[in-house]
Amino acid sequence: MTSVRPRRSVLYMPGANERALEKAKTLPADALILDLEDAVAPDAKAEARKRVCAAASSGAYGQREIAIRVNAADTEWHAEDLAAAAAAQPDAILVPKVSSAAAVRALESSLGSSRIALWAMVETPEAMLNATAIATASERLTVLVMGTNDLANELHAEYVPGRAPLLTGLSLCLLAARAAGKVILDGVYNDVKDLDGFETECLQGRQFGFDGKTLIHPSQLAPCNRIFAPSDAEVEKSRRIIDAFSQAQAEGRGVVTVDGRMIENLHIRNAERILALADAISAG
Structure with missing residues (x-):
């Protein structure tokens, strides 16, 4: 029987928040994404980079899988983020706004001989249309992460219960991930107080075939772990x-x-x- 690594719950942790990084050591998440992108203000990027890389290399998170989300390739922080993250040796580096196979190959080249896995956020119309090419671009790319907020924004779509405007993109990325033998994670649910809505979306994601879901708050962990685990x-x-x-x-x-x-x-x-x-x- 093939061994697998659970990725039911994958929690974003703000890289600028030392208290949150400390708390994450006790949370029942299968994986943590230590975030240098959306959760960090421009003037805090450099300090957050040091804090996140120290946390990732500390060995203090037990069996939890650790990924560092760097800033996108078209930003001023990307190159330093990538170099620092590679030196910290997390389990994976997550890169936002990956929309082509060429972008994957460029990232692979930048990481050189390192064994760190590459995770790619797919969150643009271009990425949806290039999903298969992205998923098959590199053996180093092991996980696709849906960026549903950005996708809805770029589609000029409303984020509604059932996610009808996003279903085509979700399906295309799922097909690509399964064809390439890669893991795929569903996007976040924004209303942390609406646990009923969250559970409904988790169930939809599981029924679709996602391996797990990315999360923005610890209160989402327990229902996510339950729904994405075999009963x-x-x-x-x-x-x-x-x-x-x-x-x-x-x-x-x-x-x-x-x-x-x-x-x-x-x-x-x-x-x-x-x-x-x-x-x-x-x-x-």
């Missing part, structure tokens, strides 16, 4: 599917049924995926 019923059924298939193979039977439904190879693969994720969550 007890899913785990139990997956085990029965694997057991039934194994028994049929041992007995030389070609037809396998569970709960009255025929089991095919695709059901086995899905059951293995669910059990691998459940095991990884338990191990964490």
Whole structure:
């Protein structure tokens, strides 16, 4: 069974806020994005860069996956952000506004021989149309992150329940991620006081096939972790599917049924995926 790394909940932490970075050490997030971009004012960028890189290299976050979000390639801070982040050796570097395969290759070249993974934010109409090219541009690129706020802004769309204006872009990026074998994370939910709306959007994201969701507040962690984790019923059924298939193979039977439904190879693969994720969550 293939091992996986859970990325149910991926929480943005403002790089300029030392207290928030400290608090993040105790939060039940699968991954943290230490942010140098939107959460940091221009006059605080340099100090935040030092603080975030020190935090990322501290080893104080346990098993949580650590990514540093740098400023976009067309900003004055990008080159220094990228160099400092690479030196800090986080698990990944997240780059906003990645809209082409050429941008991915340029980032890969800038990172050189470092083994740090590259995460790309896809948040423009151009990125939606180039999603497959972006996802397949580099083996180093492991995760696509939806930037739904920026996408809605550039589409001149309203951010409405159900996200109808964004569904085409979400679908294109999901197709690209799955075709390329990459992880893909859903965008943020902006109203931190509306937990019912948040849970509804988490469920939509899971039903679509996202691996997890990016978050902006610790109150969103518990429902996100619950929704993006396999349920007890899913785990139990997956085990029965694997057991039934194994028994049929041992007995030389070609037809396998569970709960009255025929089991095919695709059901086995899905059951293995669910059990691998459940095991990884338990191990964490």
